[in-house]
Amino acid sequence: MAQILIVEDEARIASFIAKGLRAEGHQPQVVSDGPSGLDEALSGHYDLMVLDIGLPGMDGFEVLDQLRSQGSRIPVIILTARDSVSDTVTGLDSGADDYMAKPFRFAELMARIRLRLRTVSSGGGASFEDELVVQGIRLDRRTRRVTTPRGEEELSAREFTLAEMFFLTPGQVLTREQLLSRVWGYDFD
Ligand code: CA
Numbered sequence: 001m002a003q004i005l006i007v008e009d010e011a012r013i014a015s016f017i018a019k020g021l022r023a024e025g026h027q028p029q030v031v032s033d034g035p036s037g038l039d040e041a042l043s044g045h046y047d048l049m050v051l052d053i054g055l056p057g058m059d060g061f062e063v064l065d066q067l068r069s070q071g072s073r074i075p076v077i078i079l080t081a082r083d084s085v086s087d088t089v090t091g092l093d094s095g096a097d098d099y100m101a102k103p104f105r106f107a108e109l110m111a112r113i114r115l116r117l118r119t120v121s122s123g124g125g126a127s128f129e130d131e132l133v134v135q136g137i138r139l140d141r142r143t144r145r146v147t148t149p150r151g152e153e154e155l156s157a158r159e160f161t162l163a164e165m166f167f168l169t170p171g172q173v174l175t176r177e178q179l180l181s182r183v184w185g186y187d188f189d
Contacts, residue, residue, distance in 0.1 A: 001025050001026055001027065002026045002027070002047040002048060002113075002117050003026070003027050003029070003045055003046045003047050004021055004026050004027065004028045004029070004046060004047065004048050004049070004050065004113070005028075005029050005031070005037070005040050005041055005045075005046040005048070005049040005050070005074075006018060006021075006028055006029065006030045006031070006049075006050045007030075007031055007032075007033075007034070007036075007037030007040075007041075007049065007050070007051045007052055007055065007060070007063065008030065008032065008050070008052040008055075008079065009032040009033060009052060009054070009055050009056055010052070011032070013052075013079075013102070014030045014032065015030070016106070016181065017050060017106070017109065018030050019181075020106045020109075020110065020181070020182055021113075023178075023182065024110060024168075029046070032055075032056070033055055033056045033057040033058070034055040034056065034057040034058025034059060034060070034062065034063050035057045035058055036057075037049075037051065037055065037058075037060075037063050038058065038063045038066055038067060041063070041067050041072060041074055042067065042070060042072055044072075046074060047074075047075075047117060048074065048075045048076075048077070048113060048116055048117060049074050049075070049076045049077070050076075050077050050079060050109070050113075051063060051064065051076050051077065051078050051079065051096070052078075052079045052080065053078060053079070053080035053081075054080070054081070060078060060079075060080070061090060061094055064076060064078070064094045064095055064096055065094050065095070067095070068094065068095035075097045075098075075116040075117070076095065076096045076097055076098075077096070077097060077098045077099070077100060077109070077112055077113065077116065078096045078098070078099045078100070079100050079102060079104070080099075080100075080101060080102060081101070081102045097116055098112050098115075098116060100112065105183070105184060106181065106182055106183075107158075107161040107164075107182065107183055114141075130142045132164065132167040132168065134166075134167050134170050136148065136149050137149075137167075139160070139163055139164060139167050141164065144157075144160050146160070146163065158183060158184075161183050162179065162183050165178075165179065165182055165183060
């Protein structure tokens with residue numbers, strides 16, 4: 001379980017991310033403007049920050065810049081609609097750890113969050129299980145390989161994410177809504 005700060009002014013996207021993170025067992029906190037995002041990130045309470053670029057008060061690049069110049073090393077994943085190469089480079093140059101262009105699928109964001117948290121805990125794997133096993137079927141989340149008693153199965157990326165969802169909640173019924181929003185993303189129409 002990780003404390004994750006979401007700085008995003010679009011309520012729909014913020015709540016979509018927060019809901020998904022909660023479902024994965026994390027504790028998300030949402031703020032919707034740049035200055036509050038910077039304050040919260042500097043509080044030292046968080047393991048990771050998801051940071052939008054277009055924000056009221058102060059844009060994401062400036063938040064990141066101030067954060068790094070004040071010595072914070074919190075992992076930051078930038079979210080932005082501006083998916084041009086130059087923005088990516090600006091973001092990574094100013095100290096972001098990763099980058100996601102909107103619209104994105106929740107599963108993709110989760111994969112990146114997982115990777116960043118794992119990097120921080122230096123392979124300790126405290127927050128995540130790398131391998132999920134249900135009734136003799138193994139999902140290796142690191143290599144995305146699936147092994148059954150009959151051998152290895154080939155799954156597409158989406159099939160793997162679906163399988164992961166079921167393996168994380170064995171015995172539970174998941175609604176169509178839950179599957180759509182968690183596997184296909186908030187723009188699943
Ligand atoms: Ca925005």
